Amino acid sequence: MFRRHLDYYVRYLDHDIPAGVVVFLVAVPLCLGIAVASGAPPFSGVISGIIGGLVVSLISGSQLSVSGPAAGLTVIVATAVEKLGFDAMLLAVALSGLLQLGMGFLRAGVIGAFFPSAVIKGMLAAIGLILIMKQLPHAVGYDADAEADLSFLEDDSHTRLSFLFDAFRSFSTGAVIVSVVSLAIMLLWDTPYIKKHRYLSLAPGPLVAVLFGIAYNIAAQTLVPALAIAPQHLVNLPAIFGPIDFAREFSFPDFTRLIDVQIYVTAATLALVGSLETLLSLEAVDKLDPLKRIAPTNQELKAQGVGNFLSGMLGGLPITAVIVRSSASIDAGAHTKVASFVHGVLLLLSAMFLASLLNMIPLACLAAVLLLTGYKLAKPKLFVQQYEKGFNQFAPFAVTVGAILSTDLLKGMTIGMAVGLFFVLRANYHSAFTLTRDGRNYLLRLQKDVSFLNKAQLRNFLENVEEDSYLVIDGTRAGFIDQDIMETIQDFIKAASDYNIRVELKEMRGLQPVNGLVPAE
Known part of the structure; x- marks a missing residue:
């Protein structure tokens, strides 16, 4: 068995290793950007990306899903960091992992099917709008402290708007240049011209934008210092070189907060929203899979639970399966989970040995990446499509x-x-019953399963049947008929002879003939 599995993964190494490199290049700016957007240290985003690649991919039953920090959870994390503190937020992440693990064992992988798609799309659109609001100050180089970045989360809407207005009144020209050009680069990289180009298509748009930002700032510092990016607007990872330095940067949960009810509320929210986002991403990945494999949802919840527990224990952000990195992996030719694992290895090596290079990335670049992510989640086209659906x-x-x-x-x-x-x-x-009339003949048809919720509509229809008439009640299309509905029909039948109404039943099992009842042939 092991030999067969090993042969399967070795067979596709020529596809999976290059795909893993591509996913790594996409993941670096996203891990850093999501951490900044969450009000957490950039290192925490890298930690969660590493765990998503090295741990979750091994346990997951999905061959193509890639896990890591998700933009969809930034609002919850930012609120938790602001109100509870970073160490307490880590405790909530670890507990959310245990909840997800329990959900997996309880076979709760079907929960995604119980959320209306309109509500899911509304959640993602709202997250997109909040991402845009959060990242605009970074995009313009607004000199505000970390707490001010979260001021829009307060209840006072005036505070939110005044914060954005202040950002645009106190912007940095260099940051604006970097963010605008970075957005232009990523939009250009989404065009058919780049996608069809043999070599340019190999480089992800976010990576090209990040490289531009680094090159711009180096050039500006030398040629036009006034247009350079200030140090406080650059990524600020700890000075790391080697495994020992890397391990020293781990953060650990504040276990003294175990008695705080808000910790458990945050953990439950992370577990529910994270599981939902994971299951939706998993469904999308299954549809994109060229081999049409179906990933086991309950096993995925267990994998995410283990990943989130470890992430919270080591100082990382909450993890979900993410469609952006997963689709990038599939587009790059990935066939198995080796691609996700390779991306995790590369993230680990970059954090250990390339921290000084990552610290040269302007926050404006990461803001541009997140602004585009927010726009894709909240496209005007999405609002129009939902409106057209009724x-x-x-x-x-x-x-x-x-x-x-x-x-x-x-x-x-x-x-x-x-x-x-x-x-x-x-x-x-409104769709449970139909009543059709032809002279003195009536047909009352049960269109689907009916419950006590439809009793009022049934009574209304029966009241419309006139005296001296013939009524057929057809339950052929109903797989389930609630007892309240049966009793309502039985009561009507008992009184029908008083009004000279003859009743015929079709596929209405459980009702007894009385008075004027005519049983079906």
């Missing part, structure tokens, strides 16, 4: 976006789910 889809979507922006992610998702559930029940209520 009010039943647009209302939960819009409410989720507005609720998350005005409260927080957990409350916003709760409100969005409540609205989504209302529209599901509303649609179910």
Whole structure:
């Protein structure tokens, strides 16, 4: 068995190793950028990327999914860092991993199917908008401290807007140049011309943008110092060279906060949202897989649980399966999980031996990467598409976006789910029955499974059946008929003879003929 598995992975090394290099180049700016966006040390983003590559990929049942820090969790992490502190946030991450591990053993991998797609899309769009709001100050080189970066998370909407206005009044010309050109480079790299070019297509757009930012700042420091990027607007990784220095930079959870209820609330939120994002990414990766393999969802939850526990224990950010890095891996020709593992090895080596190079990256470059990520999550086209799908889809979507922006992610998702559930029940209520009339003949058809929620509509339809008529109640299309519905029909049948209404039942098992009832042939 082991030999067969080993042969399988060795067979595709010529595809997986180059793909792993590509994913590594995509992951470096994303790991650093997501850490900065979360208000956490950049090193924490690298740690979670390494664990996602080296640990999660080995345990996961998915061959092509790549795990690491996710933009979708930045809001939760930023709020936790601000309100609880970084060490307490690590404790919440570790606990969320244990929760995910438990969810995997409880076979909760189906939870993604119970969230309406409109609510999911609303959550992602709101996260995209928040990412844009958070990264604009970095993109313009606003000289604010780390806490000010999170001021938009407060309840006062005036504070959020005034913070953004202050950022645009106090910008750095060099940072603006870097962020604008970086955005232009990444947009250019998404065009068909670059994708079709034999050599240019090998370099990921974010990496090209980062290399430009480093080259620009080196040139500006020498030629035009006034346009150089200030040191406080560069990545600030610890001075690391070698495994010993690397191990010294680990951060550990604050276990004294185990009695804090907010730790458990944050952990539960991370576990739920992270699991949901993982399962959605897994579904998307399965659709992109050229070999059409289906990854086991419960095993993926276990893998993410182990990864998040280790990440929290060693000072990393929460981990999920991420579609950006996964799709980059697939596009680069990956066939197995070796590609993800290679990307983890390269992240580890870069953190150990290339920290001085990574510290030359302007934050404006990373802001540009995250701004584009935020835009892709909250494209105007997405809002138009949801609107065109009708009010039943647009209302939960819009409410989720507005609720998350005005409260927080957990409350916003709760409100969005409540609205989504209302529209599901509303649609179910209106489509459960149809009543057709032809003179004195009526056909009441149960269109699908019906429950007590449809009892009021059933009574309304039965009241519309006139005296001296013939009614057929057809349950052929219903796989399940709730007892309340059966009793309502039985009560109607008992009173039908008083109004000279004859009733015929088709596939209505469990009802007894009484009075004017005509059983089906």
